[in-house]
Amino acid sequence: xxxxxxxxxxxxxxxxxxxxxxxxxxxxxxxxxxxxxxxxxxxxxxxxxxxxxxxxxxxxxxxxxxxxxxxxxxxxxxxxxxxxxxxxxxxxxxxxxxxxxxxxxxxxxxxxxxxxxxxxxxxxxxxxxxxxxxxxxxxxxxxxxxxxxxxxxxxxxxxxxxxxxxxxxxxxxxxxxxxxxxxxxxxxxxxxxxxxxxxxxxxxxxxxxxxxxxxxxxxxxxxxxxxxxxxxxxxxxxxxxxxxxxxxxxxxxxxxxxxxxxxxxxxxxxxxxxxxxxxxxxxxxxxxxxxxxxxxxxxxxxxxxxxxxxxxxxxxxxxxxxxxxxxxxxxxxxxxxxxxxxxxxxxxxxxxxxxxxxxxxxxxxxxxxxxxxxx
Amino acid sequence: xxxxxxxxxxxxxxxxxxxxxxxxxxxxxxxxxxxxxxxxxxxxxxxxxxxxxxxxxxxxxxxxxxxxxxxxxxxxxxxxxxxxxxxxxxxxxxxxxxxxxxxxxxxxxxxxxxxxxxxxxxxxxxxxxxxxxxxxxxxxxxxxxxxxxxxxxxxxxxxxxxxxxxxxxxxxxxxxxxxxxxxxxxxxxxxxxxxxxxxxxxxxxxxxxxxxxxxxxxxxxxxxxxxxxxxxxxxxxxxxxxxxxxxxxxxxxxxxxxxxxxxxxxxxxxxxxxxxxxxxxxxxxxxxxxxxxxxxxxxxxxxxxxxxxxxxxxxxxxxxxxxxxxxxxxxxxxxxxxxxxxxxxxxxxxxxxxxxxxxxxxxxxxxxxxxxxxxxxxxxxxxxxxxxxxxxxxxxxxxxxxxxxxxxxxxxxxxxxxxxxxxxxxxxxxxxxxxxxxxxxxxxxxxxxxxxxxxxxxxxxxxxxxxxxxx
Amino acid sequence: xxxxxxxxxxxxxxxxxxxxxxxxxxxxxxxxxxxxxxxxxxxxxxxxxxxxxxxxxxxxxxxxxxxxxxxxxxxxxxxxxxxxxxxxxxxxxxxxxx
Numbered sequence: 001x002x003x004x005x006x007x008x009x010x011x012x013x014x015x016x017x018x019x020x021x022x023x024x025x026x027x028x029x030x031x032x033x034x035x036x037x038x039x040x041x042x043x044x045x046x047x048x049x050x051x052x053x054x055x056x057x058x059x060x061x062x063x064x065x066x067x068x069x070x071x072x073x074x075x076x077x078x079x080x081x082x083x084x085x086x087x088x089x090x091x092x093x094x095x096x097x098x099x100x101x102x103x104x105x106x107x108x109x110x111x112x113x114x115x116x117x118x119x120x121x122x123x124x125x126x127x128x129x130x131x132x133x134x135x136x137x138x139x140x141x142x143x144x145x146x147x148x149x150x151x152x153x154x155x156x157x158x159x160x161x162x163x164x165x166x167x168x169x170x171x172x173x174x175x176x177x178x179x180x181x182x183x184x185x186x187x188x189x190x191x192x193x194x195x196x197x198x199x200x201x202x203x204x205x206x207x208x209x210x211x212x213x214x215x216x217x218x219x220x221x222x223x224x225x226x227x228x229x230x231x232x233x234x235x236x237x238x239x240x241x242x243x244x245x246x247x248x249x250x251x252x253x254x255x256x257x258x259x260x261x262x263x264x265x266x267x268x269x270x271x272x273x274x275x276x277x278x279x280x281x282x283x284x285x286x287x288x289x290x291x292x293x294x295x296x297x298x299x300x301x302x303x304x305x306x307x308x309x310x311x312x313x314x315x316x317x318x319x320x321x322x323x324x325x326x327x328x329x330x331x332x333x334x335x336x337x338x339x340x341x342x343x344x345x346x347x348x349x350x351x352x353x354x355x356x357x358x359x360x361x362x363x364x365x366x367x368x369x370x371x372x373x374x375x
Numbered sequence: 376x377x378x379x380x381x382x383x384x385x386x387x388x389x390x391x392x393x394x395x396x397x398x399x400x401x402x403x404x405x406x407x408x409x410x411x412x413x414x415x416x417x418x419x420x421x422x423x424x425x426x427x428x429x430x431x432x433x434x435x436x437x438x439x440x441x442x443x444x445x446x447x448x449x450x451x452x453x454x455x456x457x458x459x460x461x462x463x464x465x466x467x468x469x470x471x472x473x474x475x476x477x478x479x480x481x482x483x484x485x486x487x488x489x490x491x492x493x494x495x496x497x498x499x500x501x502x503x504x505x506x507x508x509x510x511x512x513x514x515x516x517x518x519x520x521x522x523x524x525x526x527x528x529x530x531x532x533x534x535x536x537x538x539x540x541x542x543x544x545x546x547x548x549x550x551x552x553x554x555x556x557x558x559x560x561x562x563x564x565x566x567x568x569x570x571x572x573x574x575x576x577x578x579x580x581x582x583x584x585x586x587x588x589x590x591x592x593x594x595x596x597x598x599x600x601x602x603x604x605x606x607x608x609x610x611x612x613x614x615x616x617x618x619x620x621x622x623x624x625x626x627x628x629x630x631x632x633x634x635x636x637x638x639x640x641x642x643x644x645x646x647x648x649x650x651x652x653x654x655x656x657x658x659x660x661x662x663x664x665x666x667x668x669x670x671x672x673x674x675x676x677x678x679x680x681x682x683x684x685x686x687x688x689x690x691x692x693x694x695x696x697x698x699x700x701x702x703x704x705x706x707x708x709x710x711x712x713x714x715x716x717x718x719x720x721x722x723x724x725x726x727x728x729x730x731x732x733x734x735x736x737x738x739x740x741x742x743x744x745x746x747x748x749x750x751x752x753x754x755x756x757x758x759x760x761x762x763x764x765x766x767x768x769x770x771x772x773x774x775x776x777x778x779x780x781x782x783x784x785x786x787x788x789x790x791x792x793x794x795x796x797x798x799x800x801x802x803x804x805x806x807x808x809x810x811x812x813x814x815x816x817x818x819x820x821x822x823x824x825x826x827x828x829x830x831x832x833x834x835x836x837x838x839x840x841x842x843x844x845x846x
Numbered sequence: 847x848x849x850x851x852x853x854x855x856x857x858x859x860x861x862x863x864x865x866x867x868x869x870x871x872x873x874x875x876x877x878x879x880x881x882x883x884x885x886x887x888x889x890x891x892x893x894x895x896x897x898x899x900x901x902x903x904x905x906x907x908x909x910x911x912x913x914x915x916x917x918x919x920x921x922x923x924x925x926x927x928x929x930x931x932x933x934x935x936x937x938x939x940x941x942x943x944x
Contacts, residue, residue: 037771039773039774040773040774040775040776040777040813040814041774041776041814041817047776047780106846107844107846110846111846163780163781163783166780166781167780167781167782170770170771170772170781171770174770174771180770180771181771182771182772182773182777183773239827239830241827242788242824242919242940243892243939243940244939244940244941244942245938245939245940245941245942246939247942260783261892261939265827267843268839268842268843269842269843269845270842276651276819277465277819277820278839279465279467279471279473279483279833280833280834280835280836280838280839281839281842281843282830282833283830283831283832283833283834283835283839284835284839284840284842284843284844285830285843286827286828286830286831286833287830287831287832287835288843288844289827289831290827290828290831295942295943295944296827296942297826297827297828297831298826298827298828298917298943299826299827299940299942300788300824300825300826300827300919301821301824301825301826301827301830302787302788302790302821302824303786303790303819303821304819304820304821305819306819413905413924414924415873415926420904424873427873429851429854429855429856429871429873431855496902496904496906497902506896506898506901506909507897508886508887508897508898508899509886509899510901511899511900511901511902511903512901512902512903514902514903514904515900515901515902515903515904518878518903518904518923519848519878519881519882519903522873522874522875522878523850523871523873523874523875523878523879523882524850524851524854525848525849525850525851525878525881525882526848526849526851527847527848528847528848528849529847550851611887611897612886612887612897612899632847633847633848643906755901755907755909756908757893758891758893758894758896787908788908788919789906789907789908792906792907793902793906793907823905824919
């Protein structure tokens with residue numbers, strides 16, 4: 001009996017920033033890909049992001065994460081260029097350097113200690129960062145308020161237009177023949193005779209490999225392919241203003257001005273699982289923003305977002321291949337924008353070849369949680 | 376200073392006929408009642424300017440308008456706390472109301488019951504050129520007339536369908552204003568289908584009034600029937616309007632200074648949807664309407680919707696629905712009075728909702744005016760066209776929220792009030808599914824803009840600070 | 847084009863629009879007064895620079911945005927005219943104030 005080959009080399013479960021970046025990256029190296037996405041109203045973490053491509057303070061507690069982030073930031077300019085060439089869409093990646101501003105001496109001390117601790121870890125690549133006091137910061141950001149004590153700065157930090165990034169990835173996927181399906185929730189995955197059979201809302205799909213990039217659903221879906229993926233939903237709220245004439249030329253970790261003119265204010269981390277907006281958190285966000293830049297006070301907020309971040313146990317990404325079902329991979333993180341380049345240009349080609357090398361990805365496997373448990 | 380308290384028994388949002396009636400009844404029942412409204416004077420849209428009309432001649436606006444005067448008087452005498460120039464920007468399912476009062480900043484208050492009476496707004500009318508200066512809604516012209524006595528001059532053309540279009544024409548004629556033409560887009564098929572409801576319309580209060588008004592307008596104004604396409608044209612402002620109708624093979628152009636558009640009104644859903652109140656697509660009203668109990672209760676306990684926000688039924692019905700919701704609220708403290716008020720309101724409502732289905736069917740806006748094509752702007756705020764939306768559905772985008780992410784439609788300050796229905800219908804048609812399945816924009820507070828300074832001044836607690844300042 | 851009623855018992859007010867004097871009456875919204883004076887468009891959009899003027903007159907369309915006494919993006923149809931007010935057209939994106 002002749003077995004028909006599966007229709008796809010890879011089925012990517014999840015069409016958010018992680019799934020889309022990987023799907024495009026797979027298609028880019030010649031794979032036949034299907035993306036199985038949910039519907040219009042779903043727990044879409046990707047819609048609630050702050051659009052930062054951020055390096056500073058990443059990796060405290062997991063040194064390889066610093067290098068992994070730096071890898072993606074290094075790839076970002078080429079990544080943006082490729083998307084522009086393929087789709088005509090400019091995702092407006094800019095790297096002017098970024099600031100994390102603090103409003104008290106205590107915040108300054110904690111920030112400085114955190115960065116020193118991070119960079120003292122063995123295995124963290126050397127890159128420049130700096131603590132600035134109010135006077136030095138004011139030479140970059142003249143509009144800062146009197147309560148601003150200072151900031152940490154890194155020349156590696158930047159931002160992009162993340163909605164345009166998402167759209168560019170979708171257009172690019174389409175151009176490369178990726179089969180994108182919405183309202184295609186996955187209810188079961190079985191692994192037989194070297195291929196995967198997915199039961200979905202649009203029927204059965206057969207693929208040689210499976211990439212689980214389904215955000216908060218990673219735990220449920222990962223289990224179908226022998227992967228234990230401890231993720232939880234963590235609420236984050238953002239505020240967005242009306243369009244304003246350009247005035248903020250550097251991204252700040254909690255305030256950035258988009259290329260369209262709106263100013264985004266963030267962000268909260270709440271252990272809540274409903275994506276609803278809360279008055280008290282909004283008040284704190286607005287208050288801190290106003291204290292950082294008093295001139296923001298008269299601007300109108302026209303929109304708020306409450307999205308559910310995908311948080312792993314320790315906040316660091318999980319990249320792992322299933323040993324029970326070889327050919328099944330999981331990719332999850334909460335910095336889907338920063339890591340998009342790495343996902344598309346580093347992770348995807350490796351998945352295409354069927355293997356995530358231990359040297360690079362062992363620190364990001366879920367075995368690190370079991371080690372902690374045993375210790 | 377408005378002296379807003381921290382807590383009220385009842386908060387009413389909107390000072391139109393429904394809101395005023397609801398607030399009056401609750402206040403009379405000795406429940407602490409506050410009514411917030413954006414405008415500087417009560418009346419909402421339909422009774423705009425009722426307490427400070429520039430008109431001494433009452434025949435211009437007509438008796439239906441002046442019927443709002445006793446409603447406003449009763450509201451003023453009822454003991455309800457009236458707060459004008461107050462924008463409600465947020466409402467939680469737990470009934471915490473966020474309001475911003477002109478000159479006073481933002482405040483939060485708690486209400487045991489809330490009546491959302493924010494009424495309706497004009498259905499979007501996306502024709503080519505509808506964003507040109509000089510193109511406005513019929514409602515806009517009515518508002519200027521009612522508030523300031525200002526009327527269009529020069530070449531004025533009305534275009535569209537629906538009772539309010541004819542009412543405006545009638546009112547303008549009574550001021551002495553001239554109307555060059557009415558481009559009637561009422562579809563032939565709609566007229567035919569409406570006959571199914573003719574019997575109840577004949578028995579309704581709308582028949583005689585409507586016919587009289589229509590006859591008078593048709594006698595004095597040139598009416599072009601069976602108009603199937605309308606386009607506003609001009610550089611920098613509208614200069615001509617082009618139309619296609621059944622009786623002319625080629626488009627006809629008319630010079631125009633004011634092009635007034637109207638194809639019905641639809642519920643203003645933004646506040647209600649932002650609370651999470653369940654809505655469903657109504658295929659007859661061609662809009663999303665809240666799912667309501669007979670007393671206007673919503674899927675969120677303690678929150679009612681009264682008036683056209685609950686589905687379009689007109690000013691008279693709105694007042695009775697306000698009373699009905701209020702009777703449910705005061706029932707606990709005044710059961711007998713509440714029961715009587717409810718019975719009266721229910722009987723009156725039967726009368727005033729009779730004939731509405733006929734009007735809905737007869738004046739059903741034709742598909743080409745709800746689902747534009749090509750370079751016609753759909754989202755006015757972000758200048759997104761119909762073609763862009765249709766092309767993005769082809770990318771696999773299933774609904775308005777993904778569409779928002781891709782194209783920014785719905786991200787402007789109007790929060791989809793002028794594009795939401797169009798976007799949903801365009802996606803539905805492209806995907807060949809119902810608007811109910813496609814859904815609507817996911818709305819969140821603030822439903823009206825509010826400054827960072829006002830938000831910053833609101834109370835915070837340690838948990839909120841901890842969630843933001845992570846050290 | 848709009849015209850005012852022959853008789854208007856309301857008090858006269860004056861404000862400026864882009865520096866030029868505009869007559870108004872007590873109770874007029876800024877938008878109504880601008881339309882009556884023929885002073886439109888009142889803004890250009892931040893997206894394409896297209897000219898816009900008031901559309902809905904009830905606070906939902908956000909096309910009537912103007913600068914009032916130095917504060918940008920005010921909805922002219924929701925702002926009552928005050929004697930001596932300085933109104934300017936909203937050209938594109940709002941300027942960050944003081």
